Amino acid sequence: MTNIDRAAQVIDTWIQEHTLTPDTGNPHYLARALADAGLLAPDLPEPGRAWRDDDAPLIWHVPELNDRLAATLDERPTHPTIGLEDDNRVLKHLTATEARALALALLAAANRAREHDAN
Numbered sequence: 001m002t003n004i005d006r007a008a009q010v011i012d013t014w015i016q017e018h019t020l021t022p023d024t025g026n027p028h029y030l031a032r033a034l035a036d037a038g039l040l041a042p043d044l045p046e047p048g049r050a051w052r053d054d055d056a057p058l059i060w061h062v063p064e065l066n067d068r069l070a071a072t073l074d075e076r077p078t079h080p081t082i083g084l085e086d087d088n089r090v091l092k093h094l095t096a097t098e099a100r101a102l103a104l105a106l107l108a109a110a111n112r113a114r115e116h117d118a119n
Contacts, residue, residue, distance in 0.1 A: 003039055006037060006039055007034060007037075007039050010033050010034055010037045010039065011030065011033075011034075013033075014029075014030055014033045045060055047059055047060050047073070048060075048061070050072055055076060057072040057073055057074040057075070057076075057083070058072065058073040058075070059071070059072045059073075060072075068086060068087050069084075069085070069086055070084075070085045071083070071084060071085070071099070072085060072090075079095070080096070081093050081094070081095070082094045082095070082096065082098075082099040084102075
């Protein structure tokens with residue numbers, strides 16, 4: 001089942017269980033149902049700057065790893081580059097397309113691991 005299928009199922013169930021009134025017709029109630037089903041992405045963290053310079057790359061630390069792992073974005077080149085860093089050492093430079101594909105692969109692996117832990 002795809003996310004679209006799951007979202008359609010949540011929406012269909014929500015519509016069947018709720019009469020659209022000013023109280024229950026609020027889009028936030030439906031959005032909450034989608035979020036509760038795990039179908040909305042979490043809010044993304046805000047970046048900092050790698051250095052105090054305004055031209056410095058943006059940086060997103062991973063607090064769960066004591067900020068040792070980070071993603072950076074250097075917007076200065078014609079084609080911005082994303083860096084994956086470990087202890088301030090660049091492990092890999094990625095394009096936006098590559099970084100999104102890596103993020104989705106990591107999310108899929110994390111979701112599978114969480115399902116495994118729940119069993």
